[in-house]
Amino acid sequence: MLEISRRGQAMPVSPFRKLAPYAELARQQGRIVYPLNIGQPDIETPPAALAAVRNADIRVLGYSHGAGTESYRHRLAAYYQRAGLPVVMEDIIVTTGGSEAILFALLTCLNPGDEIIIPEPFYGTYTAFSIAAGVNIVPVTARIDNGFALPPLANFERALTPRTRAILICNPSNPTGYVYRRAELESILGLCKAHSLYLISDEAYREFCYDAPYVSALELAGAEPNVVVVDTISKRYSACGARVGALVTLNKQVYVAAFRFAQMRVSPPGLGMLLAEAAAELPESYFDESKAEYQARRDLTVARLQAMPGVVCPRPGGAFYVLAHLPVDNTEAFGQWLLESFSYENQTLLLSPANGFYQTPGLGSQEVRLAYVINRTDLAAALDCLERALLAYPGRTEPPLTTTEVASAFTAPLLTQLQ
Template sequence: MSLAISQRGQDMPVSPFRKLAPFAEAAKQQGKKVYHLNIGQPDIATPPSLLEAVRQADIPVLAYSHGAGTDSYRRKLAGYYHRAGIEVTTDEILVTTAGSEAILFTLLTCLNPGDELVVPEPFYGTYTAFAIAAGVKIVAITATIEDGFALPPLAAFEQVITPRTRAILLCNPSNPTGHVYTRSELEDLLGLCQRHNLYLLSDEAYREYCYDGARATSALNLPGGEEHVVVMDTISKRYSACGARVGSLVTRNRTVFQAAFRFAQMRISPPGLGMLLGEAAAELPESYFDENRAEYQARRDLTVRRLQAMPGVQCPVPGGAFYVMAHLPVDDAELFGEWLLSSFSYENQTLMLSPASGFYQTPALGRQQVRLAYVLNLHDLEAALTCLEQALLEYPGRTLAPQVLEVAEAHV
């Protein structure tokens, strides 16, 4: 008889954006070009100054740093937040091994096993894994594609609060929907947290990438949030430096910070070379974000325009980040995603996407939805969307009415 693994090991889900990876590898082995719209890995070059800072570092011994991160990086990170309009001190910043560790430390610090965490769905699929690791129960409040995935009414949050509720978590701008929560929405949520003595946990990985002139409000800038707000952050998407694995947990709540620091001591210190890279990132001019923001907005506009022109596709316009959630005229998005990689090609090309069911907590939701990451250059993005358009016409499990299909095929 084989030894049993832990319950949390059994419950741990497959990554929703890597779930179809074996099919993608098989497609590549067959010689197909696969466009990866499944994961938020930008193709924008990492700024050369970040890599040069690591190359030129004079490091006789790559030693442990302080558990909260080096003083030099925390000072420069405080400067970055200042330029972003967020006033924090170095002793309110805990450097983490990417945003992932910031999320895990936050849950381990703010919630006990068995406590409840309220999250608007669809949400970043890995929250489920962190909640399982921390022994926390996610309680989902459903946002709908018809409303552009706007924050559900405050009454919906009130209805699910129980004596076990300890925190509300949201990502702003949102991964996976791209929705940008307004200052008013955030103030309402903070008011709810104040009334019920809850934490407000804010994942702000995409702060700079809001479009059409919009700007994201940091939860750290909400008056009265000092004891309630914990921000989880990362340089991964901000600087196209996903492999650096450097993030931060930022809070003015001293008790939370000190407890999170004890968790940080458990892993000794964050990545030393990554923090050198982060220091260089913190010195980049604001024009760096301006250029990238314009590029991502052009990619968003192309993606939305092409999707909305495809018969049977429903796609709200995302206000930030670099993802879009779309309803497709297919029987099952996961089966469609497998078919794209195993049975379909257009000019020997295909694409990989993320089935949206992995971003929902409620069973059966998202079955016909996908998340697409518009992280490829405009040429490749156009080609990938052309593949998707053709695939929706050929897929055996399509749900388009025959007459609609005939009209669509006539325009291909």
């Protein structure tokens, strides 16, 4: 009998897309569905970057070098150098999105059956890449009550086994928005050096830190042999569809092995690199407007969530996500109910249940990730829906409200929306 591979059977559904079919049905029924489930920004892709593709004089769209075109890698190296990172062209492998860079990093640094320690909650797709690479995730749990800060180093030390080969962090974090301080990064790198581990640092959101400067793992003293950085232009330039990322390392052995994996797919996207090269030439001031907009959306989202009874929402320092505890029995059931049974002024919202961001069974069942990637008017409307839905949901875990209280809550004016 034909059977699907064990990898195929173990591959999970995307945690931020699992409710998408219910959203499609809701839209077909004529309801407005606000998409807070996925990190797809509505910020305009830089016109100069799009023009570079539109105006390219190309007769034959051929393969590039397996590591990417030299012209783009030179531009990208200059971008890193402006950020204070000691990176040259020969340290960069251009990849098909940050996703391919994650996979290459795992395939290069770990053998099948090896273990990688990851602070949870973590970007849900790490699970899929680990399954594809035959790698086992060992989670170390961060806590909502301290804003999902890096867990104590002793917790990482207890998670070490003879099979441990790497630690993977996302900074700023997807899904929590936490930004690691220099001292936290130095402690993790110190642990990696003491036990001969790789430190894989996913830095997809480096431009979007709101309360403190960004620190890259590559700028830490002694980072050269241990650190592998995963990067992407998807969020930086609101260019998710270009599918251009990078694996960056100063470790030449890692680079050579990763390049061999890169040769499997021959070359990264040619048109995407044209767009990325033009984007890399934008001045540093380009980020001022988008960063200010995301910060305003963060402030709106956090203020509204923290004002909702029973909701616990730390204030994220970066990226464009919040991970919040909701007073519901199960956020996956709540998310489905939002799309199947709830409507406020013919509107509802799509969210990501947080259980898909944890490796430990049972964690995240009352938490949700919200992506504040839509304009503030729509974001406020989505939060209106959430506020009313939490009052009406049959599976609310706090004592049920009286009919009078519910009516009052639904008719009372909401908090003044932040501008």
